[in-house]
Amino acid sequence: MGLFTKDIETLDDLFITKLQAIYYAEHEIAEALPKMREQATSPELRAGFEQHLTETEGQISRLERVFDMHGSEPRQTTCAAIDGIIKAGDTVAGNIADRDVLDAALTAAAQMVEHYEIAQYGTLIAWARELGREDCARLLDETLAEEKATDEKLTRLAESRINRRAETRAA
Numbered sequence: 001m002g003l004f005t006k007d008i009e010t011l012d013d014l015f016i017t018k019l020q021a022i023y024y025a026e027h028e029i030a031e032a033l034p035k036m037r038e039q040a041t042s043p044e045l046r047a048g049f050e051q052h053l054t055e056t057e058g059q060i061s062r063l064e065r066v067f068d069m070h071g072s073e074p075r076q077t078t079c080a081a082i083d084g085i086i087k088a089g090d091t092v093a094g095n096i097a098d099r100d101v102l103d104a105a106l107t108a109a110a111q112m113v114e115h116y117e118i119a120q121y122g123t124l125i126a127w128a129r130e131l132g133r134e135d136c137a138r139l140l141d142e143t144l145a146e147e148k149a150t151d152e153k154l155t156r157l158a159e160s161r162i163n164r165r166a167e168t169r170a171a
Contacts, residue, residue, distance in 0.1 A: 011127060011130060011131060012131055014127065015070075015124065015127045015128065015131060016070070016072055017077060018120065018123065018124055018127070019063065019066060019067065019070075019072075019124060020075050020076055020077035021076075021077045021078075021079040021081075021120070022063065022079070022117070022120045022121070022124065023060070023063050023064075023067075023074060023075070023076050023077075024076035024077055024078060024079045024082070025079045025081075025082035025116070025117070025120070026056055026059050026060045026063060027060065027076060028079075028082050028083065028086060029056050029082070029086075029113060029117075030053060030056045030057060030060065032086050032089075032113075033049050033050075033052060033053040033056065034049075034053065036049050036089075036093075036106055036109070036110065037049035037050055037053070039093060039102060039106060040102075040103055040106050041099040041100070041102070041103055042103045042157075042161065042162060042165075044157055044161065045103055045106065045107060045157060045162065048110075048150075048153060048154065048157065049110070052110075052150055055146050055150070059143045059146065062139050062140075062142065062143055063143075065139055066136045066139050066140060069133075069135055069136055069139075070133065070136060081116060082113070082116060085109075085112050085113055085116055086109075086113070088109070088112070089105075089106070089108075089109025089110075089112065089113075092105050092108075092109065093105050093106060093109065098166075100162075100165040100166045100168070101166045103162050103165065103166065104158065104162050104163055104165075104166035107154055107157065107158045107162050107163075108158075110150075110154055111151060111154050111155070111158075114147055114148075114150055114151040114154065115151065117143075117147045118144065118147050118148060118151065121140055121141075121143055121144040121147060122144060124140050125137045125140045125141055125144060128140060
């Protein structure tokens with residue numbers, strides 16, 4: 001048991017704990033996206049970060065609705081995984097002088113975040129359904145669909161433009 005937390009004894013306890021962690025993660029992502037947008041030089045990447053910030057704000061609101069539907073107060077629990085992913089992206093980006101290579105690194109960092117979110121939302125949906133909370137699962141599934149769509153957009157952007165520009169610099 002952690003300080004100021006209760007023991008996790010049931011799947012419901014685990015569900016709430018994971019919900020609190022992703023709630024924290026979404027807030028951290030919302031804080032990181034404007035910095036990433038400012039670092040990016042690709043207009044498409046900048047626009048993508050701006051769009052995802054708007055989506056993230058909606059996802060935070062959606063999580064608050066899930067908490068409410070479940071009868072819990074929206075609360076954040078620190079998530080070392082998202083902290084590490086964001087720190088790793090910051091560290092790599094801070095070591096790159098070439099703007100095109102930086103865009104490739106920012107795209108990769110954003111995809112690491114998306115893959116984390118996809119895994120977390122998939123788990124939460126499965127647990128919500130197991131707990132008989134199809135209402136919560138439906139809301140979480142909306143977010144999962146957005147996360148997958150963002151990952152696909154990032155992949156298309158990286159493969160069609162960003163990586164090619166970075167490779168041209170290396171040649």
